[in-house]
Amino acid sequence: xxxxxxxxxxxxxxxxxxxxxxxxxxxxxxxxxxxxxxxxxxxxxxxxxxxxxxxxxxxxxxxxxxxxxxxxxxxxxxxxxxxxxxxxxxxxxxxxxxxxxxxxxxxxxxxxxxxxxxxxxxxxxxxxxxxxxxxxxxxxxxxxxxxxxxxxxxxxxxxxxxxxxxxxxxxxxxxxxxxxxxxxxxxxxxxxxxxxxxxxxxxxxxxxxxxxxxxxxxxxxxxxxxxxxxxxxxxxxxxxxxxxxxxxxxxxxxxxxxxxxxxxxxxxxxxxxxxxxxxxxxxxxxxxxxxxxxxxxxxxxxxxxxxxxxxxxxxxxxxxxxxxxxxxxxxxxxxxxxxxxxxxxxxxxxxxxxxxxxxxxxxxxxxxxxxxxxxxxxxxxxxxxxxxxxxxxxxxxxxxxxxxxxxxxxxxxxxxxxxxxxxxxxxxxxxxxxxxxxxxxxxxxxxxxxxxxxxxxxxxxxxxxxxxxxxxxxxxxxxxxxxxxxxxxxxxxxxxxxxxxxx
Amino acid sequence: xxxxxxxxxxxxxxxxxxxxxxxxxxxxxxxxxxxxxxxxxxxxxxxxxxxxxxxxxxxxxxxxxxxxxxxxxxxxxxxxxxxxxxxxxxxxxxxxxxxxxxxxxxxxxxxxxxxxxxxxxxxxxxxxxxxxxxxxxxxxxxxxxxxxxxxxxxxxxxxxxxxxxxxxxxxxxxxxxxxxxxxxxxxxxxxxxx
Numbered sequence: 001x002x003x004x005x006x007x008x009x010x011x012x013x014x015x016x017x018x019x020x021x022x023x024x025x026x027x028x029x030x031x032x033x034x035x036x037x038x039x040x041x042x043x044x045x046x047x048x049x050x051x052x053x054x055x056x057x058x059x060x061x062x063x064x065x066x067x068x069x070x071x072x073x074x075x076x077x078x079x080x081x082x083x084x085x086x087x088x089x090x091x092x093x094x095x096x097x098x099x100x101x102x103x104x105x106x107x108x109x110x111x112x113x114x115x116x117x118x119x120x121x122x123x124x125x126x127x128x129x130x131x132x133x134x135x136x137x138x139x140x141x142x143x144x145x146x147x148x149x150x151x152x153x154x155x156x157x158x159x160x161x162x163x164x165x166x167x168x169x170x171x172x173x174x175x176x177x178x179x180x181x182x183x184x185x186x187x188x189x190x191x192x193x194x195x196x197x198x199x200x201x202x203x204x205x206x207x208x209x210x211x212x213x214x215x216x217x218x219x220x221x222x223x224x225x226x227x228x229x230x231x232x233x234x235x236x237x238x239x240x241x242x243x244x245x246x247x248x249x250x251x252x253x254x255x256x257x258x259x260x261x262x263x264x265x266x267x268x269x270x271x272x273x274x275x276x277x278x279x280x281x282x283x284x285x286x287x288x289x290x291x292x293x294x295x296x297x298x299x300x301x302x303x304x305x306x307x308x309x310x311x312x313x314x315x316x317x318x319x320x321x322x323x324x325x326x327x328x329x330x331x332x333x334x335x336x337x338x339x340x341x342x343x344x345x346x347x348x349x350x351x352x353x354x355x356x357x358x359x360x361x362x363x364x365x366x367x368x369x370x371x372x373x374x375x376x377x378x379x380x381x382x383x384x385x386x387x388x389x390x391x392x393x394x395x396x397x398x399x400x401x402x403x404x405x406x407x408x409x410x411x412x413x414x415x416x417x418x419x420x421x422x423x424x425x426x427x428x429x430x431x432x433x434x435x436x437x438x439x440x441x442x443x444x445x446x447x448x449x450x451x452x453x454x455x456x457x458x459x460x461x462x463x464x465x466x467x468x469x470x471x472x473x474x475x476x477x478x479x480x481x482x483x484x485x486x487x488x489x490x491x492x493x494x495x496x497x498x499x500x501x502x503x
Numbered sequence: 504x505x506x507x508x509x510x511x512x513x514x515x516x517x518x519x520x521x522x523x524x525x526x527x528x529x530x531x532x533x534x535x536x537x538x539x540x541x542x543x544x545x546x547x548x549x550x551x552x553x554x555x556x557x558x559x560x561x562x563x564x565x566x567x568x569x570x571x572x573x574x575x576x577x578x579x580x581x582x583x584x585x586x587x588x589x590x591x592x593x594x595x596x597x598x599x600x601x602x603x604x605x606x607x608x609x610x611x612x613x614x615x616x617x618x619x620x621x622x623x624x625x626x627x628x629x630x631x632x633x634x635x636x637x638x639x640x641x642x643x644x645x646x647x648x649x650x651x652x653x654x655x656x657x658x659x660x661x662x663x664x665x666x667x668x669x670x671x672x673x674x675x676x677x678x679x680x681x682x683x684x685x686x687x688x689x690x691x692x693x694x695x696x697x
Contacts, residue, residue, distance in 0.1 A: 057648030060564060060635035072627065078619050172649050180650050231569050290646065324634035324645050329627050334612075335605055339547030342634070346644030409613065430619055 001196065002088065004049050005205035008225045008235050015240040016042040016201075018497065019221055020247060021208045021256065024090020025483055026470035027247030028187035028195065029127070029490025030497070034245075035198035037498045042201050042239055043192075044221070046248070047086025048228050049204035050093065055178035059325040062177040065228070066094045068251075071326075075361070075375045079429040080277050082373055082436045084249050088204050089188030091249070094176050095437075096297045097164040097184055098318075098481040099133040102488070105307035110475045113447050114456025123488040123495075131165035131185040131487070140164075140171065142294025144349045145319050147285065149299045151399030157391075159301035159317070165483075166295075173293045177323070191487070206237060209368060211244055211260040217464045218244045243501050245493060247470040250439040251373065254472060255365035257443065263462040268453045272444050273361035274477035275375055275436035278354035279385065279427075280320045280330060281392040283401030289349045291321035304391055305356060305479060312380070315388030316479065317395070320352035330433045332407040341405070351396055353388025354438075356479030357381050363442050382427040393420045408432050438482050440471035457500060458493035465501055469493035527558060529565040537580045540597035544604040545629040548639075557632045564632065576628070579621045583611070 017040040020031045027043060035041045048065055056062060064070035066085050073082045085091035101124045107117040127133075141149065141161070152159040165185040174180065182189060192202065209222045221244065225235040246253045254270035262269065301317035322330060324345065331341050361375025377385070393404040397417050404420065406412040409431045414420040446452020449461035452475070458467045469490045471482050478485060527535055535558050542557045543549030565573060584596045590610050592603060599607060611622035633639055640647050 055650075057650055058635065060631055064567070072624065074620075074623075077616050078623060174648070229567065229569070231571075288644075290644070293646065324640070324643060325631050328630035328634050334545040334547070334608065334626060334629075336547040338545075342643050430613075430616075 002049050002202040002204060003206075005225050005227055005234055008203065008206070008237070011236040013238040013240065014042065016040045017241065017502070018042070018243040018245065019044065019239045019241040020245040020469075021221070022046075022090060022247035022249065022252070022470065023088050023187060023192060023202060024085070024247060024249060024470065025092050025187055025486035026490040026493070027090065027245065028092075028191035029487045030245045030247060030467075030469040030494035031195040031200050031490075032191040032198070033491045033494030034498055035195045035200045037495075037502075038198075039243075039498060039502060040199065041195060042203065042241070043195065044206045044208050044223055044237075044239070045086070045088050045090075045202060045204045046207040046226070046252070047088065047090075047204065049088045049202070050178060052178075052180050052182040055174070055180040057172070057174040057177050057180060059177065059323050063325075066178060073251075073373075075275075075373045077374075077376075077429055080275060080375060080434045080436050082251065082275065082439060084251060084437070084439060088192060088202060089186055091437075092184065092186035092483065093178050093188060095184075095186070095481075095483060096175050097166055097186075097483075098297060099128070099131065099163040099165050099484050100480040101128070102478055102485040103307045103480070105309070106476065106478050109309065110445070111447075112445050112456045112475070115445060120488065120492060123491045124484060126491060127484050127487040130190055131484070132167050133163050133165050133185075133484070135163050136161045136295070136298045140295050141298045142171070142173070142291070142296070143287075143289045144291035144321050145295075145297070145299040147283070147289065147349045147399040147401075148301070148319050148351050148395060151395035151397070152299070152301050152303075154398040155395060157301050157303035157395070159299060159303065162298055162300050162318075164295070164298075169295070171294045173296060173321070174323075175296055176326075187487075191490075203237065207369065208248070208256055209259065210256070211262070211466065213260070213262070213463065213466075216263065216462060218466050243465045243467070243497055245467045245469050245497060246443075246472075247468070247490065249470055250442045250472040251363055251371055253468060253470055254363045254442040255371045257460075257466075258365040259368070262460065262466070264453070266450050268444070268451065270363040270365075270442055271360070272475075273363055273373070273375060273442045274357050274359070274440050274474075275361065276354055276357060276438035276440065276477055276479070276482075277377070277385070277434045277436045278320075278352045279389060279432050279434045280350045280352040280407065281389055281396060282331070282405045282407065283349045283351070283393075283396030283399070284344050284403045284405070285347050285349060285399075285401055287400075288346050290346050291319075291349055292323050296321045301351075301391075301395065304388060307479065312384070314356040314358075314381075314384045314479065315353045315391070316356065317351055317353055317388060317392055320350045322350075330407060330435075332405070332409060332411040332433070349396060349399070349401065351392040353385060353392050355381055355385045355388065357477050360441075376429070377427065385427050386425040389425055390420060390423065393423070406432070438471065440474045440478065440482060441476060443468045443472035444475045445473045446475055457496035458489070459496070459500065467493050467497050527562045530558065530562045531577075534577055534580050535562075537584045537597055540604070541580065541583060541625055542629045542632065544601065544608055545626055546633045548633060549601065556636065556638060557629075560632050560636050561628075575624070579625055582621060583625065586611075 023045040169183040220240040223237040305316040306313040359378040364372045539554040
């Protein structure tokens with residue numbers, strides 16, 4: 001059953017064995033696992049309950065409904081836009097369906113007691129089965145990805161087709177605005193229905209404000225039912241529970257724990273944030289590309305990404321397309337020059353460089369609902385990102401672009417490989433449009449309670465019955481889109497929560 | 504004192520550049536003038552008809568913004584309009600020449616963190632108003648949505664929710680639309696085990 005702000009008109013107190021906060025990849029999977037094992041589960045979701053018929057494919061309507069702060073959330077210095085979603089299904093409502101599994105090297109580097117790759121692998125495999133993950137085919141490659149593939153092949157770089165979780169995809173290209181065709185095998189379509197089938201209840205438009213606890217044991221959660229447009233508090237919910245699973249994402253989960261005053265003498269909660277930030281390069285072609293049509297991301301270049309600790313290769317190149325409002329925001333400058341760039345929007349292909357970052361930031365709760373994200377790129381990360389942008393530009397030129405743009409405040413332009421090699425690419429704060437769509441590692445797993453927040457099961461070291469089940473748990477960046485790993489973490493944590501507290 | 508008073512009253516009482524504006528329901532006239540000027544300078548669409556269309560679009564969009572966002576927008580427009588003095592320009596933003604407006608906006612873009620935030624917010628809003636407008640799509644070759652529907656951009660006003668007639672006797676199933684049970688039934692295959 002799903003309750004929304006329309007139906008929760010009075011403050012009330014409810015009780016459940018388990019309360020899962022957040023309904024994205026981690027929360028939905030944790031809830032499904034707990035419910036399947038006979039637990040009575042309540043899910044809280046700050047965003048709306050949207051269905052395929054609500055997805056209008058219009059940016060001005062969907063961005064505020066799918067993203068925190070209408071997609072305008074940034075780091076404190078305004079350098080990086082942090083895009084993360086809300087709504088029943090969380091970020092899986094707007095993601096691009098990329099399915100890559102946690103690299104073995106990363107898990108081994110974590111070296112966490114109670115979390116081994118071999119134990120975790122079956123959870124990853126179950127997610128791949130549940131989400132019907134499959135290889136894309138050449139027919140799925142749209143013109144934007146086709147030119148990128150051409151460039152990768154021309155330069156002899158490593159890369160190829162990605163794996164996705166789509167069934168019934170009509171290749172409309174509006175994935176980022178929610179799938180109007182319900183073709184995403186996401187939290188909304190797979191794990192939330194499964195949890196509901198097993199008796200779970202979802203409260204949408206319901207924002208967890210704080211956990212209340214005593215003697216290192218959570219006793220419940222205070223939540224507010226919020227009107228999606230006015231943000232007015234319509235009612236308050238008190239949920240009494242025996243287990244809490246926090247899955248509100250790497251920004252909201254630490255903020256909630258901080259607001260709750262969870263014991264954290266070393267102030268580890270909110271520390272170690274990785275943003276997996278990225279920036280794009282645009283190439284102008286003679287041919288019509290119409291990058292917004294078709295499956296947005298089907299080709300990757302892995303030439304500059306390695307998880308071998310001996311190699312310092314940390315950029316992943318993948319196509320990036322955007323509908324006009326987002327595209328205009330990411331293009332550099334303003335005025336006549338910007339207008340002229342937008343007039344060749346249909347001939348534009350784009351490729352983004354995403355950084356497997358070692359820089360660490362922090363998340364800090366501010367008031368009842370705000371967060372402050374501090375994050376600054378280290379020198380080596382800046383060098384890696386600059387390398388990624390240069391290589392992205394080279395790929396587009398090799399694919400036949402007549403001109404490439406690196407969207408600095410003072411745009412860098414090049415028309416040949418030689419010009420690209422000569423570009424002076426320096427990553428400075430607020431000089432280039434950067435975005436983060438995969439924030440992670442803000443409530444990290446680890447062996448030492450003085451240097452981490454959770455153990456290998458996802459349970460907070462200093463609480464008896466509070467678990468974390470989202471990207472916050474990762475001790476480092478995982479360098480790839482985290483969707484499959486996050487679902488698997490949800491299943492893992494749900495399973496361990498049940499074993500530890502209820503078996 | 505007289506000279507100062509005359510200057511101040513000349514500055515504040517003199518209206519911004521006149522503009523052919525549509526009848527606006529939500530946007531105040533003075534804010535509309537300023538937005539039109541900023542919009543023209545940022546998007547490069549500074550023809551009067553483009554500005555009028557942008558104002559109409561923003562006027563329809565405004566009620567969908569949170570109240571705090573509406574207040575922030577008005578404050579940002581005020582600061583941009585009158586921050587000229589601090590940056591060494593004589594006269595309000597909407598009265599500057601296009602060249603001076605561009606120089607002035609570049610100062611905001613590369614200014615302090617707060618200035619950058621204000622500039623970036625206004626810049627994003629201008630592009631939203633410009634490129635979410637389907638009348639603009641032909642000019643950039645955008646083919647637009649494939650579905651012919653509008654989302655609930657104008658949700659019922661808050662008081663309507665408190666109206667007992669709208670409570671539908673607390674029927675929780677009301678919240679479940681037609682698609683959702685279908686999604687459940689499509690996924691009837693048993694979960695794989697670990």
